[in-house]
Amino acid sequence: MTIIGARIRAARHRRGLSQKQVGDALGINDRHVQAWEAGRRNPGPKHLAKLAEVLGLDVRDLLPRRT
Numbered sequence: 345m346t347i348i349g350a351r352i353r354a355a356r357h358r359r360g361l362s363q364k365q366v367g368d369a370l371g372i373n374d375r376h377v378q379a380w381e382a383g384r385r386n387p388g389p390k391h392l393a394k395l396a397e398v399l400g401l402d403v404r405d406l407l408p409r410r411t
Contacts, residue, residue, distance in 0.1 A: 346383035347408045353381045355399035369398045
């Protein structure tokens, strides 16, 4: 699981949402959400803002922090 995937999963669980509910809110298949959480893919810029909104986060909360 990637950093982004772990953050998506944790935020989704905190909000009590299923992968399907997140996918429906974004207008995509829940398999995309599953792939993001598993680290097989990352959400593209097209979905990041809406994903953050659905999860109650700022986009920066999803992205890895620079050290």
